[in-house]
Amino acid sequence: MDERVREHAAVLVDWSARIEAGDDVVVSVAEDAHDLGVAVAEALGERGANVTTLYGSDELSRAYLKGAEAGSEGDGDDGSDASDDGDASDDGDTSDDGSDASDGAAPVFDDDPAVDRAIFEAADAYLRIGGGRNTTATADVDRETRRAYATARKGVREARMDTDWVSTVHPTRSLAQQAGMAYEEYQDFVYDAVLRDWAALADEMAHMKDVLDAGDEVRIVTERDDAPDTDVTMSIAGRTAVNSAASVAYDSHNLPSGEVFTAPYDTAGEAFFDVPMTIDATRVRNVHLVFEDGEVVDFSAETGEDALESVLDTDAGARRLGELGIGMNRGIDRFTDSILFDEKMGDTVHMAVGRAYDACLPDGESGNDSAVHVDMISDVSENSRMEVDGEVVQRDGTFRWEAGFEADE
Amino acid sequence: MDERVREHAAVLVDWSARIEAGDDVVVSVAEDAHDLGVAVAEALGERGANVTTLYGSDELSRAYLKGAEAGSEGDGDDGSDASDDGDASDDGDTSDDGSDASDGAAPVFDDDPAVDRAIFEAADAYLRIGGGRNTTATADVDRETRRAYATARKGVREARMDTDWVSTVHPTRSLAQQAGMAYEEYQDFVYDAVLRDWAALADEMAHMKDVLDAGDEVRIVTERDDAPDTDVTMSIAGRTAVNSAASVAYDSHNLPSGEVFTAPYDTAGEAFFDVPMTIDATRVRNVHLVFEDGEVVDFSAETGEDALESVLDTDAGARRLGELGIGMNRGIDRFTDSILFDEKMGDTVHMAVGRAYDACLPDGESGNDSAVHVDMISDVSENSRMEVDGEVVQRDGTFRWEAGFEADE
Known part of the structure; x- marks a missing residue:
């Protein structure tokens, strides 16, 4: 075994x-x-x-969901009495029985099944090691099915997030392929990002956290000839930024990490996300969102707009931001079509629609609530600035505490 | 995918x-x-x-147990204060804390960890699909470690056995190798054993169950020139035989199955088991057991005697029989060094030391209790007879309701 695998495990278990x-x-x-x-x-x-x-197999998940789709078509030989009237009034988020759904409707899943709930209620920590054999293994599962499944498991997800959870990946050939890299090249990429001096990076990121904790409003502006402008403002008053140093001790749950994030609200304006991403196995590029009163009121994507629409339609919270994140990990030197790495890269910011992380909220206050959390990334290396309460904090990717920073254009 | 894989799944989920x-x-x-x-x-x-x-990986189990062995040596770099005095008074079955054990002792495992206990307490059914990449993947784990681990997890095991559990295997190359067969040949062997008319076999096995349910004492005799004789008697009065037709509806938990078994007691005499087996990744051949007052008082094995001894020393119940089984599946035509198949083969009987199955016991009565259950098999195709209350029921592999049966020699 490559000794770096054991080093990765030690970072995950001990530091993270x-x-x-x-x-x-x-x-x-x-x-x-x-x-x-x-x-x-x-x-x-x-x-x-x-x-x-647990066996985190996308192929098993796909088989289960496709089986549920087949079962809900009422063509089973088990004597079930699925109705055939086509009047599918249940949309998957209120029903709680295990019976077959009507023709044409998404399958109905039991709410928060007992075993999965029990697992995460009893667990102290949850370590998710991603790395399948095909990153598009679930591509042919209907979006309605995914949505019904995700919605039914909200309690399981919450119990899981109440543990000391950490998500990482093992470098696999399928992830190398998604990144457009050779296998050994990708292994180097992953271990360079994971096997870092995390305590030192945490100290560096503390600057950004201090700025966000003291601030009330963030404005992000990008002006580029080849893409729609971004000019979006959001409130962060009363919210606490997370110094995401890849450890639960920092309320940080990704390995690698290297971002500072908070939970914004009252978002207004327009934002353009030029870094390609994959949502539910669908490639999505060049997303444009328009916000009014904190909510997405218009959207487009150059490719994958259906997948984006499905996310935004999941529930009320799916149209509001749950996260603003500032990528600060300069050890990650390229986009690899993996949110775990892409959103941490220096010279980027990202916003996520959906669920907010409790760590950013005052005790007892609930933030944006949703069954989804989908990150979208902008390259801010050129023609961009981030302001906090009117003061420029980052321009063209350079922070104000770094050499070369220019407060004015 | 081979269509037989889907057929296997359907038998497992629906029939079993x-x-x-x-x-x-x-x-x-x-x-x-x-x-x-x-x-x-x-x-x-x-x-x-x-x-x-769940991911039932022997390689993960081995890594965890080897890690626990390394951790219990007190050489960790985590500042733990394992004592070095060599006075290891805990033998792994009474301690319940998670601290390091002393040098030279087996690791100490937490009793019935919360997550595993919660899983099986919440589950209705448990389907175990065996089939690793190396049937000797745990060969270098100390026996004391295995024993300590098994002993600590007795409650988990009991909760698991309180579900509708079924154990089967997927035909893998490692199992084909263990059986000494080509891969495709082994696939045919497995599917011939699994894809049967189970309802018809259940009717056939009902004869044997009726005999055992009505009987008080079983005697098994084999007389062969090339091996020690078997002449063993045991009481089955008050016990209920299981018609093990590969379905929880028959209190049967193996797929394939095809045996009738009960829970004997007061065993006396000698028994010889000529079918090779594997205990804890150790090959064991030609086991000879001597029983007095229901207990193994002497034992030997031509190879693997240490593994046998370790089993018998697990706890008090490990020296008493938990099971007598009569193989009746004539669809299994050879020994493949897999207890799941071997013990079901026609022309064999088997006895297991250790835990008795509750299904054989009157309500409220507890049978032999142990952390282990290890089956040993005898070929009874020649020079053998089984008597129930003095009447011959099977001679040289032929049952008395079958053509060719001879009551007297």
């Missing part, structure tokens, strides 16, 4: 998740992430933690 | 586990059992069941 003896740890291992799963299991055994391993 | 809409189903998928896992997930989606998928 802060596992201690006696902790009940749930590990999800994707199809091709076996080697990192083995290294993590070994580390957990050494630390005296308990481990339960 | 009797899954219905709304059931909470836990599926464990071994490393190379992905395809059957996919087919099962699809079937569960169609039936409207909920699914949680």
